[in-house]
Amino acid sequence: MKIYRKRIACVGIAAAIAVLLASCSSDGDSSTETQESLAPSASATVSASSSPTAEEAVPSPTAADIATAPATATAVAEPAAVPAGGTLRIAALSSPADTLNPAATTGPLEYSVLFHIHDSLVLQKGGEFVLQLAESIEPNADATEWTITLVEGARFHDGRPVTAADVAYSLGLLAASPNFGQSYAAVNLEGSTIVDDRTLIIPMRAPRGDLLEAVFGQLSLIVPDGFTDWGNNIGSGPYKLVSFEPGVGALLERNPDYWGDPPALDTLEFVGIADPATRLNALRSGDIDYAWNISAAGAASIEGDSSLETHRDSGGGSLIRGFVLNLNTPPFDNPDVVRAVKLAIDRWALIDVVLLGNGEIGNDMPSKGLPGYNDSIPQVERDVDTARELFTAAGVDSFTMRAADLVPGIVDSSELFAQQMAEAGVTVTVEEADAATYFNDFAAVFSTPAQGMYYINRSAGVHMGSFSGSQGTFNISGYATPEFDAGLADMQATVNVDERLQKTEELLAMIHYEDGLVVWAFEPQINASIPGIERVSLIQSSPYFASAYLN
Amino acid sequence: MPIILRLLSRLAISLALLLAVSIAVFASVEILPGDPATTILGRNASPDRVEALREQLGLESSPVVRYWDWLKSMAQGDLGLQATGNRSVWSTVSTPLRNTAILAVVAFATTSLAAVGGGLIAGRRPGNRADRALSIGTLSIVAMPEFVIAGLLISLFAFRLDWVSSVSLVPLGGTPLDTPSTLILPVATITLVAGSYGLRLVRALVAEASSQPFVEAARLAGVRETTVLRRHLLPSVAAPTAQVLAFSVPYLIGGTVIVEQVFAYPGLGSLLVEQIERRDVTVVEAIAMIMTTTVIAGFLIADLLGVLTTRHTPRSSSRPSAALP
Numbered sequence: 001m002k003i004y005r006k007r008i009a010c011v012g013i014a015a016a017i018a019v020l021l022a023s024c025s026s027d028g029d030s031s032t033e034t035q036e037s038l039a040p041s042a043s044a045t046v047s048a049s050s051s052p053t054a055e056e057a058v059p060s061p062t063a064a065d066i067a068t069a070p071a072t073a074t075a076v077a078e079p080a081a082v083p084a085g086g087t088l089r090i091a092a093l094s095s096p097a098d099t100l101n102p103a104a105t106t107g108p109l110e111y112s113v114l115f116h117i118h119d120s121l122v123l124q125k126g127g128e129f130v131l132q133l134a135e136s137i138e139p140n141a142d143a144t145e146w147t148i149t150l151v152e153g154a155r156f157h158d159g160r161p162v163t164a165a166d167v168a169y170s171l172g173l174l175a176a177s178p179n180f181g182q183s184y185a186a187v188n189l190e191g192s193t194i195v196d197d198r199t200l201i202i203p204m205r206a207p208r209g210d211l212l213e214a215v216f217g218q219l220s221l222i223v224p225d226g227f228t229d230w231g232n233n234i235g236s237g238p239y240k241l242v243s244f245e246p247g248v249g250a251l252l253e254r255n256p257d258y259w260g261d262p263p264a265l266d267t268l269e270f271v272g273i274a275d276p277a278t279r280l281n282a283l284r285s286g287d288i289d290y291a292w293n294i295s296a297a298g299a300a301s302i303e304g305d306s307s308l309e310t311h312r313d314s315g316g317g318s319l320i321r322g323f324v325l326n327l328n329t330p331p332f333d334n335p336d337v338v339r340a341v342k343l344a345i346d347r348w349a350l351i352d353v354v355l356l357g358n359g360e361i362g363n364d365m366p367s368k369g370l371p372g373y374n375d376s377i378p379q380v381e382r383d384v385d386t387a388r389e390l391f392t393a394a395g396v397d398s399f400t401m402r403a404a405d406l407v408p409g410i411v412d413s414s415e416l417f418a419q420q421m422a423e424a425g426v427t428v429t430v431e432e433a434d435a436a437t438y439f440n441d442f443a444a445v446f447s448t449p450a451q452g453m454y455y456i457n458r459s460a461g462v463h464m465g466s467f468s469g470s471q472g473t474f475n476i477s478g479y480a481t482p483e484f485d486a487g488l489a490d491m492q493a494t495v496n497v498d499e500r501l502q503k504t505e506e507l508l509a510m511i512h513y514e515d516g517l518v519v520w521a522f523e524p525q526i527n528a529s530i531p532g533i534e535r536v537s538l539i540q541s542s543p544y545f546a547s548a549y550l551n
Numbered sequence: 552m553p554i555i556l557r558l559l560s561r562l563a564i565s566l567a568l569l570l571a572v573s574i575a576v577f578a579s580v581e582i583l584p585g586d587p588a589t590t591i592l593g594r595n596a597s598p599d600r601v602e603a604l605r606e607q608l609g610l611e612s613s614p615v616v617r618y619w620d621w622l623k624s625m626a627q628g629d630l631g632l633q634a635t636g637n638r639s640v641w642s643t644v645s646t647p648l649r650n651t652a653i654l655a656v657v658a659f660a661t662t663s664l665a666a667v668g669g670g671l672i673a674g675r676r677p678g679n680r681a682d683r684a685l686s687i688g689t690l691s692i693v694a695m696p697e698f699v700i701a702g703l704l705i706s707l708f709a710f711r712l713d714w715v716s717s718v719s720l721v722p723l724g725g726t727p728l729d730t731p732s733t734l735i736l737p738v739a740t741i742t743l744v745a746g747s748y749g750l751r752l753v754r755a756l757v758a759e760a761s762s763q764p765f766v767e768a769a770r771l772a773g774v775r776e777t778t779v780l781r782r783h784l785l786p787s788v789a790a791p792t793a794q795v796l797a798f799s800v801p802y803l804i805g806g807t808v809i810v811e812q813v814f815a816y817p818g819l820g821s822l823l824v825e826q827i828e829r830r831d832v833t834v835v836e837a838i839a840m841i842m843t844t845t846v847i848a849g850f851l852i853a854d855l856l857g858v859l860t861t862r863h864t865p866r867s868s869s870r871p872s873a874a875l876p
Contacts, residue, residue: 096822097633097643097834104636106591178591178604243723245646247817251723271720273815278718282815285709285717436828439596440585474594 082549087267088533090543091279092292094272096247101230102170102221103177108292109270112542113250114221116268118235119260121148121167121220122212124540127315127370127459129217132260133162133236135198137216143209143495150198154259156224156236164200168192169225171202182466182473183218187211207493209500210461214492218462219540238263238546247272264549283308283528290529290536292543295408296358299526310528314360315369317525317541319407320455321355322362323417325516328478329449331396338516340390343383344424345417347520354413355523362519365460365508366467369522372460372504377512387424397426403452404433410452413520417452445476456541457522460504464488468511477516484510554858561854565847569840573622576839580832581614587635587830608634621833625840634831644822644837651818653727655803657734658741662803663796665746670753670792671780677758686754689747701740701813708736719814727816737814741807745799752795756788763787790857797853801846 094109102114115123119133131137135151154162168189175184185205192202208214224234233241238260239252252268271288273279279291280298284305299310325332325341332338342364351359360368363380367373391397403414411432418428428450439445453476455463466472469488470480484507491503511517527543529536532551537544588604589596605611624631630640673685692700709717719733727734760766761784769779808820819838826834 095825096647096817097635097638097826097829097831099636099638178600181600245723246643247647247822248721249723269723271815272817273718273720274821275812275815278813278815281705281709282716282718282720285713287716287718287720434584437584437589439593440589442596442598473597 082264082534083551084264084549085266086264086550087269088265088290088545088548088550089269089271089288090290090292090545091271091273091282091288093274094247094249094270095274098246099230100233100241100244101173102219102223103173103180106179107246107272108542109249109272110246111540112292112544113241113244113252113270114233114235115237115539115542115544116239116252116546117233117237117241118221118223119154119162119237120216120222122216123544124213124217124316125537125544129213133167133222137212139209139211139495141495143204143207143211143493145201145203146208146211147195148200148202150200151259152198154236155257157234157240157255158224160224161197162222162236163197163225164194165225166222167200168194169227170222171220173223174219174221180219183215183462187215206489209493209495210491213459214461214465217459239268261547263546265545268545280528283530290527290533290543292527294526294528296356296526299358299528300356302528307530308528309531310526311536312358312524312526313538313541314522314524315538316457316459317538318360318369318457319523319525320362320366320457320519321350321359321409321413321521321523322453322455322517322519323401323414324451324453324477325518326447326449326476326478327516329447331394331399332449332516334394334396335514336390337394337396340387340394340396340424341421342380342518343390344387344421344426345518345520346382346420347380349420350413350416351521353416354409355521358526359521359523362521363512364515364517364519365512366455366463366517366519367457367460367508370457370459372501372508374505374508374512376505377509384424391424391426398428399426399449400429400431401450401452402431402433402448404435404438406435406438407454410454414452446478448476451476460508461491461500464504464507464511465492467517468515479511479515479517481510481514484514554855557858558851558855561851565851568847569843572839572843573625573836574618576836577614577618577621577832580827580830580835583827583830585830586610590829591635610634617832621836625836630837631833634833635829640833640837643834644819644841647817647819647822648841650721650727650816651804651807651820654734654737654741654807654816654818655800658738658745658803659796659799661738661742662745662749662799665742666749666753666796666799667792669746669750670757671784673750674754674757675761675780675784677761682754685750689750692743692747693751697740697744697809698813700743701736701810704736704739705813717814719816721817733814737807737810737816740810740813741803745802749795749799753788753792756791756795757784760784760787790853793856794850794853797849800849801842804842804845 090112092107092109092112094107098107098110099105100110100114102118105111105114121132121134121137123130123132133150133154135149137146137148139146148164148167150162150164150167156162171184171187172189174180175187175189186208188203188205192200194200204211222236227234231244233244235241236259238255238258240255242251242253244250249272250270252270254263254266256262271282273282273288276293276295277298279288280294280302282288283291284302294310302308302310323341325338327333327338347361351357351361361379362368363377365374365377401414401417403411405411411430414430418430421428445451455467464472465488466474468475468477468479469485471485471488472480487503487507487510491500491507494500494503525538525541534549534551536548586605587608588601588610592600592604610617621631630644632638633640633643669685669689673682676682705717708714715732715735717736719727719737720730721727721733722729766779766783766787769783770776774782804819807818808824810816811818811821819841823835823838826838
């Protein structure tokens with residue numbers, strides 16, 4: 001099935017137009033002949049266009065990350081005296097239908113632009129959480145109330161100071177949005193109190209010691225109170241918006257009055273290019289300087305080219321590649337069968353074949369490379385003999401795996417998975433599904449015994465909150481033991497950072513041994529650029545150039 | 552029938568056709584699995600959240616009611632708001648439309664030139680060396696997928712020779728005409744594809760006309776070849792050729808998705824595909840209406856040309872294929 005239904009739909013619409021148009025032209029033979037001659041070309045073009053959009057909406061910061069980092073982190077100190085000036089041209093996926101409304105946009109380009117125009121309360125920079133517009137974000141003793149204090153001297157591009165009212169309005173926008181409503185559900189914004197211009201007190205609906213990482217760390221862009229003129233955004237960030245055209249790009253210029261560390265580059269030019277191969281072409285022909293997100297095959301093609309560089313980010317920018325076994329459905333309601341699957345797969349073979357070697361091995365837990373990851377658990381090694389014994393003892397000789405290319409490679413990985421299971425004496429039938437509508441039928445996703453899946457690599461706290469436990473809205477493995485639920489609630493309410501990290505590691509150990517999540521790899525995000533662009537960081541998996549300079 | 556009456560009846564038919572297309576397109580998007588709410592929510596699409604968002608986006612009412620609302624605002628010249636947000640459809644569609652129009656106009660000119668010029672050269676003396684070369688050349692191009700042609704052009708002209716850019720980036724706030732060189736490769740690709748189709752069809756028309764008795768008679772009478780071409784061949788193939796060219800319009804307006812993707816050209820074709828994926832029926836309808844109107848207009852013009860040419864050159868037929876035994 002895969003994308004065929006979509007193709008059929010596209011072709012169907014094209015055909016509907018074509019058929020009706022044919023009836024319009026009453027001029028006999030020659031026109032019919034021409035119609036037929038041109039039709040194959042038209043339908044071929046429509047059907048061949050699979051969706052880079054779906055593929056790439058992935059690294060968007062919707063799925064930002066959390067971890068458990070110091071709640072009072074401060075801005076990273078940057079060395080002084082870097083070459084100032086210059087223009088950087090960055091290509092990323094953008095759509096003509098996108099917007100610069102932080103609560104509504106889905107475009108990677110738009111997110112990156114927003115992070116440069118607007119400051120956030122908290123940024124997730126690499127694996128760290130860094131306070132930006134907030135001087136401090138502190139909980140009370142039992143994490144039922146948080147106090148946000150803003151930095152002094154921050155001003156919007158129109159000269160107005162940034163105040164607590166702006167923060168309350170901005171967080172309210174996010175809380176009301178479909179994309180972030182879920183993560184802001186614990187925050188009782190209606191009950192918040194503006195103490196003074198720089199101080200906001202927000203009560204929680206349930207104790208949340210991890211508010212900074214799990215909620216603000218996902219997205220906390222601040223816009224002026226009451227602002228709605230998206231496309232002419234006014235922020236307080238290091239760059240000002242000069243112009244924005246959805247699908248085409250955005251032009252940003254340095255904010256000379258920036259309250260924080262002054263940015264070095266004069267101009268950032270964002271260019272919308274939908275196709276990853278085209279982004280790489282544009283980089284090769286010198287039309288851009290930085291291509292955000294290229295394919296592993298594309299990266300391999302420029303390996304020997306000294307005029308270009310590739311950058312791999314394996315922390316918060318990477319994808320979790322895995323299979324999800326539903327613990328509530330046979331045969332995976334038997335823990336031995338789950339264990340057998342984990343032992344039978346050849347993770348390195350999957351990485352080499354499906355990801356062209358571009359991946360780090362997974363150990364059946366999320367969040368590798370991020371705070372709270374449990375490094376002390378030994379890596380699961382392949383053991384086909386034990387797996388075969390476990391399958392035989394459980395009487396399992398076949399099951400079905402559902403797979404759709406939600407990101408490229410899921411179907412391939414499922415097929416290779418089937419071959420590997422065959423070596424352990426189990427026949428796996430791969431049932432391909434349509435990627436565009438995969439999540440439309442929620443009931444099917446939740447009742448499928450086994451499916452290929454990907455996740456953005458978020459910090460453990462955020463991942464577990466959404467994807468595990470009885471409160472997880474997308475817990476498709478059904479892992480929700482009372483011990484795990486209690487442990488998760490306890491971890492979320494823990495105010496002390498070190499204690500919370502310790503509890504996170506314990507929860508990950510439970511996931512590793514008991515959950516139906518089989519993580520075989522972490523696939524890094526690959527970006528490419530010309531040489532000499534220094535100090536680019538990744539914010540919520542978007543490239544961030546506020547402290548970048550050209551060498 | 553007087554031309555004016557014929558034109559009026561055609562206009563009436565065209566309006567009915569637009570209506571029929573709009574219903575077909577609306578229904579097609581409706582029967583696709585999923586809707587804007589589920590595509591926006593993705594993995595967050597738990598049933599209660601889907602319901603809440605549907606309500607927010609006004610998707611609760613029946614498709615008939617929504618179609619009727621759309622039709623009413625359309626009749627007043629209002630394309631409405633995007634189904635997936637509260638942005639106006641016109642603001643989403645206008646820039647890609649302009650870009651596609653620019654590409655289409657330029658490509659139409661070059662395609663016509665290639666199709667007519669090549670068709671005349673090849674069809675004038677069927678079987679000669681030029682004919683065989685052009686026929687084999689166009690057949691090879693027609694057999695090649697567009698992205699291969701585009702890829703070959705890029706690797707040759709952008710990477711190897713470094714004459715032009717590999718992408719057609721439109722400057723912010725500007726138009727593709729601000730950097731005309733970026734149009735070269737997309738136009739070349741489209742011309743090769745559509746021009747090859749057109750050339751083959753025009754060649755067939757010219758070859759047929761070339762063997763007509765009145766053309767042969769003129770040649771036997773010692774009339775100069777350029778005169779034969781101008782006075783006899785060209786008029787007799789003008790109308791069907793215009794139709795051939797008119798038939799390339801749907802391709803130029805909507806079929807250039809691959810070309811747009813390969814060259815990152817921000818046009819209407821990629822927008823259409825993307826919006827079908829997002830199930831945004833109002834944007835899809837707007838694009839479908841624009842494309843259909845353009846195509847109908849193309850056919851009307853072709854028909855009109857046919858009528859006019861037939862009246863002024865009574866000796867020849869506007870349908871050479873029908874005149875053959």
